[in-house]
Amino acid sequence: MSEFDAIQLITTKREKGELSTPQINWLIANYTSGVVADEQMSAMAMAILLNGMSRREIKDLTMAMIASGETLSYAGLAAPTSDKHSTGGVGDKITLPLAPLVAAFGVAVPQLSGRGLGHTGGTLDKLESIKGWRASLTNDEFHKQLAEVGAVICAAGAGLAPADKKLYALRDVTGTVEAIPLIASSIMSKKIAEGTSSLVLDVKVGSGAFMKNIDRARELATVMVQLGQDAGVNTSALLTDMSTPLGLEIGNALEVKESVEVLAGGGPSDVVELTIELAREMLRLAGKTDVDVAAALKDGRAMDKWRQMIAAQGGDPDAALPEAREHQVILAPADGVITHLDALQVGTASWRLGAGRARKEDPVQFGAGITLHAQLGSEIKAGQPLMTLHTDEAERFSRAIEALEGSFKIEAAAVPAPRKILLDRIDG
Numbered sequence: 001m002s003e004f005d006a007i008q009l010i011t012t013k014r015e016k017g018e019l020s021t022p023q024i025n026w027l028i029a030n031y032t033s034g035v036v037a038d039e040q041m042s043a044m045a046m047a048i049l050l051n052g053m054s055r056r057e058i059k060d061l062t063m064a065m066i067a068s069g070e071t072l073s074y075a076g077l078a079a080p081t082s083d084k085h086s087t088g089g090v091g092d093k094i095t096l097p098l099a100p101l102v103a104a105f106g107v108a109v110p111q112l113s114g115r116g117l118g119h120t121g122g123t124l125d126k127l128e129s130i131k132g133w134r135a136s137l138t139n140d141e142f143h144k145q146l147a148e149v150g151a152v153i154c155a156a157g158a159g160l161a162p163a164d165k166k167l168y169a170l171r172d173v174t175g176t177v178e179a180i181p182l183i184a185s186s187i188m189s190k191k192i193a194e195g196t197s198s199l200v201l202d203v204k205v206g207s208g209a210f211m212k213n214i215d216r217a218r219e220l221a222t223v224m225v226q227l228g229q230d231a232g233v234n235t236s237a238l239l240t241d242m243s244t245p246l247g248l249e250i251g252n253a254l255e256v257k258e259s260v261e262v263l264a265g266g267g268p269s270d271v272v273e274l275t276i277e278l279a280r281e282m283l284r285l286a287g288k289t290d291v292d293v294a295a296a297l298k299d300g301r302a303m304d305k306w307r308q309m310i311a312a313q314g315g316d317p318d319a320a321l322p323e324a325r326e327h328q329v330i331l332a333p334a335d336g337v338i339t340h341l342d343a344l345q346v347g348t349a350s351w352r353l354g355a356g357r358a359r360k361e362d363p364v365q366f367g368a369g370i371t372l373h374a375q376l377g378s379e380i381k382a383g384q385p386l387m388t389l390h391t392d393e394a395e396r397f398s399r400a401i402e403a404l405e406g407s408f409k410i411e412a413a414a415v416p417a418p419r420k421i422l423l424d425r426i427d428g
């Protein structure tokens with residue numbers, strides 16, 4: 001006879017009750033082992049989405065998900081560890097220049113990353129556009145690279161928070177992704193199990209993010225920072241704008257190209273600003289405050305680390321990146337300032353061009369995506385290129401263009417304005 005039963009727990013949450021620590025531990029352990037069925041966990045996820053969870057319940061849920069699998073430790077590593085996690089956005093390639101940049105200052109970056117699903121891109125898909133690069137490492141390879149190079153970006157092994165892997169896939173198909181207790185426990189269980197000693201959360205706000213408004217983003221950030229601190233991970237969060245794409249390139253190889261420009265001391269100012277801001281924060285949490293982060297992008301130190309990091313995983317940093325076979329240019333219809341350029345619509349169009357996948361097992365097109373020729377707040381003249389669409393399959397253009405309908409606004413009387421990236425911060 002089992003200690004609890006799933007129906008009783010679902011009913012408690014449906015009636016806005018609180019689940020006890022033993023109940024949550026039982027639920028997650030039995031969901032992971034298959035005793036609690038997917039349909040029961042779907043009902044529970046929906047009850048949590050509708051009725052929420054107390055801070056204590058969220059902490060218990062996170063701890064139970066960590067306990068469902070293995071945890072990593074860097075006890076033998078001389079350098080401190082620091083990681084960053086973004087809640088996901090359009091054109092968000094920041095991990096690529098950030099990991100080697102932070103490693104250039106002697107702080108080790110153990111980045112276990114994921115693949116894209118829906119309109120947001122995945123770091124592993126981007127890096128796989130580099131010839132020879134390998135996402136899967138053994139535990140030994142991972143630790144060796146962390147000690148020798150100081151930065152690793154690779155796929156999380158199946159043993160890390162398996163309860164989250166199962167639950168995330170279920171949420172994705174049951175309309176229950178956007179619940180704060182579920183997002184917070186999903187992200188933090190993986191990051192705490194990963195074993196980093198400090199963590200910066202980049203919580204995205206706006207149309208291209210899970211959190212569409214700043215109050216919800218602040219709540220999510222506060223819950224996650226608290227979870228990290230409670231688990232002994234020095235955690236803080238930056239709230240950053242995702243109402244419009246980051247940088248000028250959206251799509252796997254296109255984003256690698258832009259990241260390499262940033263590592264070479266160039267690149268769009270919003271990508272550079274956010275990379276530097278997050279690097280400073282990661283270094284601060286790891287105890288390094290008196291450092292000139294921008295200089296390491298200009299003088300090649302971050303680029304050297306990038307080349308070592310890519311080569312250590314079999315990648316050729318000098319190989320030409322894949323390019324799409326077909327291109328279509330969208331021209332500006334009027335003179336003026338771009339006062340609206342919607343992240344979600346641009347992300348969806350890029351996805352439809354082949355940069356993303358509709359199902360987990362689909363391949364991505366490495367060269368597909370969108371190049372913006374102008375950003376939010378910049379001036380443009382009628383007839384100038386506004387964006388270029390890239391795909392291997394010309395029949396994808398029409399659905400992408402449909403997604404872009406109403407995605408931008410050009411106003412003659414508006415004044416050009418630089419984009420505001422950093423909206424708020426939550427310290428632990």
Ligand code: URA
Pocket residue numbers: 087088168177182183184186187
């Ligand atoms: N990323 C995750 O890992 N989990 C979520 O729930 C949302 C974003």
